Amino acid sequence: MNRLSLTLAAALAPLGLAHAAGGEAPLAPTALQPTVLPTAADEVTFKVYYKNALRVDSSDGRTKLKIGGRIFNDWSWFSAEDALGTHEDGTEFRAARLYVSGTIDERYEFKANYDFASTKAGDGGPGFKDVYMGLKKIPVVQNIRVGHFKEPMGLEELTSSKYITFMERSLKNNLDRGRNTGLMVHGHNKAETMTFAAGVFRESDNFGKDTSNSGYAFTARVTGTPMANEDHTSLIHLGASASYRNHSDGSVRINPRPESHLAPKYIDTGTIAADSELVYGVEWASVHGPFSTQAEYAINDVDGVSGGASPAFASYYGQVSWFATGESRTYEAGEGAFGRVKPKNPWGNGGNGAWELAARYSTIDLNDDTVTGGEQTDITVGVNWYLSSFARTMFNYVNADVDGVGSADIFMIRFQIDF
């Protein structure tokens, strides 16, 4: 702190800015002696600002807090063959979250994110999303996290619902396991060309609780960008993940929605009593300026089924997207996932926002061995209007086809804001 700083510190004190001038040392110039001496707690100052969240950062960069949330309001209209069940047009809040998160003293982190939309019927209460604490800058493993958060499986899964290209993740996402309660280490290399994550989890309920005695799951993922330019407007992402899931007494059920949250579920393995599962998959994505491709393939091996069966279920999707307004998808290299899209000319500031066109082909086969869960293929076409970096409107048309049963046409709109 130079001499002028000290002078200013003294001058600012009586203005109620004493905390901004900081320092425990007695301030030198007597004429400027502050009437209220700064206390020890004042040595670090804090900056408050709004940038996609309310943020409070300490001047030493060691403590950073965020308060924010998201609201997704969806509207759906259906035209489906009767064989696929009852469809009711409607509206719902697909997400209505509030969170507080932060890094404290550089090496501690926490997040408390709750979804008031409570779309898991019957569970009540706001569902737990990310609710965890962690330590950072740990030798070898880099970061340790404990609590309720996403198991490291799948590019689509690990990309926030704020940033995914379509309103719902693909059929393949039913083989990922989303959030559970566990302990995970994770990190990336210095150049951020490679990430890793590995953890042990229990399959827990909407509040992060599990006492089912069903054992533990071990899940790991690695990703890399074999090719990437500096600002990530041109890159190739590759990833692989695997999860061994022990169920001494447990069961497996895969029962996907047709990429529409208000639609009924068309196919279903039913409950399969099983000893364990092995789920493994690979990820691909590429960005070439405004153009992007993305694909994932995964297999879910179920073992120890009574009668000696060992069914394996496969699923994959492929998608393309293009920004008519010239933006690129944003890649978070340290996470191995996609991030926030920033329109070049946001609406409300003289621009019209960003417009993205996208299409996806997605399929899952739940018929194998003794299981006849059904086979479904969805084709989705989407138009996204990013008004700004924090608000978008999504239009999705889905054609869902269940092999040998029937098909449905689904039209959906999402109004989305995050704050």
Place this chain on the structure above:
Amino acid sequence: MNRLSLTLAAALAPLGLAHAAGGEAPLAPTALQPTVLPTAADEVTFKVYYKNALRVDSSDGRTKLKIGGRIFNDWSWFSAEDALGTHEDGTEFRAARLYVSGTIDERYEFKANYDFASTKAGDGGPGFKDVYMGLKKIPVVQNIRVGHFKEPMGLEELTSSKYITFMERSLKNNLDRGRNTGLMVHGHNKAETMTFAAGVFRESDNFGKDTSNSGYAFTARVTGTPMANEDHTSLIHLGASASYRNHSDGSVRINPRPESHLAPKYIDTGTIAADSELVYGVEWASVHGPFSTQAEYAINDVDGVSGGASPAFASYYGQVSWFATGESRTYEAGEGAFGRVKPKNPWGNGGNGAWELAARYSTIDLNDDTVTGGEQTDITVGVNWYLSSFARTMFNYVNADVDGVGSADIFMIRFQIDF
């Protein structure tokens, strides 16, 4: 930014105040060169303060955030004839809300307000209150809002529960429909002597969800102040609203509480299978210094009832109130509704707060055509002690009389704070 600003900017940077000094331009004086250069995100500064909410405002006035909530703790005692059902004295939290709201970049708005009191039994979870997003400064329609918020019907309904004169809204409020999920345009003329609002809604549950296939509701309201002085201490408010509610497969039920939330419901139309409803009403209010009057009248026409019935239910109330301590009710001209009362001499700062006396007559007739739901008349007397602009204690006595059945005497106290 003048020369001194730049000098200060440079000086403040090493103090951790760099963000306050802002600007992307390189700072001139070399001796004062900051060690950490301000980034682009720093060009706007933010002011944090507390005023009936925690507030964060940007220096350019384009972004404003609020974090706050309210707590209402009610206590009730009953003396009722047996014919009106079982009454149990008790206590409850009539509201326990937290919210985050804001305007971002001048033209976006959002609000996420949840009620933890969860007084809608059986629905679980914190109920959705205002949970919406919107765009502002739109040509012609002025503002567009989408999400879960109040349909534009009724002066009492559109006045916040923080500011209504009695602990509960009147019997007439049962013909208003409160919050549902929809899309609305709204605004006011430049002089704020007239407001308008019109929207399309689905009748949704406690989480803003509806898949009942019961169709859409179209609701609109206009208000005006044909007479008003500048500070609104003397004014006349007039308003009218109408709602056409399509129920292809739906039903109607009106089942009011006796202006006491812990009391049982005395009268009930029962569930009426119906094709549609038309609800329309008119509003009156006047302020004359400390004295105020308010009245509303509404009719609920139910159509397409089986057997060709077409019952219409009418309800109205009239109320008077007087501030013994000289305050006036606050009128929010841009909203066409009443707002926060500000005591001249708040308690805790040498004063005794504001004292208000009020009385209301309220009636609803649910007997018409083939429906015999009952007829009820309530007389309420209230004393409100506004300790400050954010804390009040309310005392309500209600005499509820159900025609031909019996009557109840109800005494209630509310402890209220909003923050």
Place this chain on the structure above:
Amino acid sequence: MNRLSLTLAAALAPLGLAHAAGGEAPLAPTALQPTVLPTAADEVTFKVYYKNALRVDSSDGRTKLKIGGRIFNDWSWFSAEDALGTHEDGTEFRAARLYVSGTIDERYEFKANYDFASTKAGDGGPGFKDVYMGLKKIPVVQNIRVGHFKEPMGLEELTSSKYITFMERSLKNNLDRGRNTGLMVHGHNKAETMTFAAGVFRESDNFGKDTSNSGYAFTARVTGTPMANEDHTSLIHLGASASYRNHSDGSVRINPRPESHLAPKYIDTGTIAADSELVYGVEWASVHGPFSTQAEYAINDVDGVSGGASPAFASYYGQVSWFATGESRTYEAGEGAFGRVKPKNPWGNGGNGAWELAARYSTIDLNDDTVTGGEQTDITVGVNWYLSSFARTMFNYVNADVDGVGSADIFMIRFQIDF
């Protein structure tokens, strides 16, 4: 405000720091005239910082706000005799809270603290923790509080779960009544060597509601420190509390968990129809540098049981703890309870945090008069690693023994952060 302040005020205004410079007076030096004049609302400035919570304090010290929360993630393993019921290893969030609290204008206070972990099964929703409002600096009674908060009973109960020595409070805590909805006066003498609290409550549900018509409870507590040095590293705490609980139509049931939240309940009085209860107890604690002792004894007299029975249940515990790293337990003299432990050398700043060893003996006897609820004795050994003042990991081993039935060995880990 001296002359330099004014000069700076003017200089800071165009930087967006006008609010920091404050004051309604016109600013003198014309060359520095601010382009945006500070408004009346700007007269008080606010300081934002993070210290075990996000805090906003006004420069006049009259308004102070906090936003924060806590996350406790527990893992449990059991080895129990069959006679004690089914035990499943598992994980849960024992707490996942968010709160906003504050003092406004020096004489008003509020707290809104909700637990999203919702561990009270069946009640749904985030449970109410402290949800209250209050007035301060009242003659004679000092502070008045109304809402949902802890009845003044028991040192362990009134010490926050963030600061208790073991993962769960002792068996004796089942005679305390935790949080209910009521009205309380509380305070302490000037020297903070004595505290008092007395209130009237209704036994309310997870949302602070009660309409059971079961009457009121009157509860009071006094505490003192007959011996204490200035920084409270050496002290003796004594306390006593009593509660008279009227149940005209009510019942009593004591049904403790074995100091492990995921374990089943071993002993149970069953539901005892009773007219009233009298619960009274005494508290002891001592601190001698890193060494501490604590003990409580309470009796629950149940009266008006049918058949003339009048059973009394007794429970007590004693515990010792020792900081291997030299810290002392923190005593909050104004509350008569223990507070936040501050490690001398926090982890992450070159230190290893604080390590505490502790042991507890705890017993409850639910056999008396006509009631044979059972008798249980627990021995707990704990190791606490306080990484910092806001993060700790707890390891607890409990041996629970039910007289004449069987015993259980329980091992538990808690990962705890508060923010």
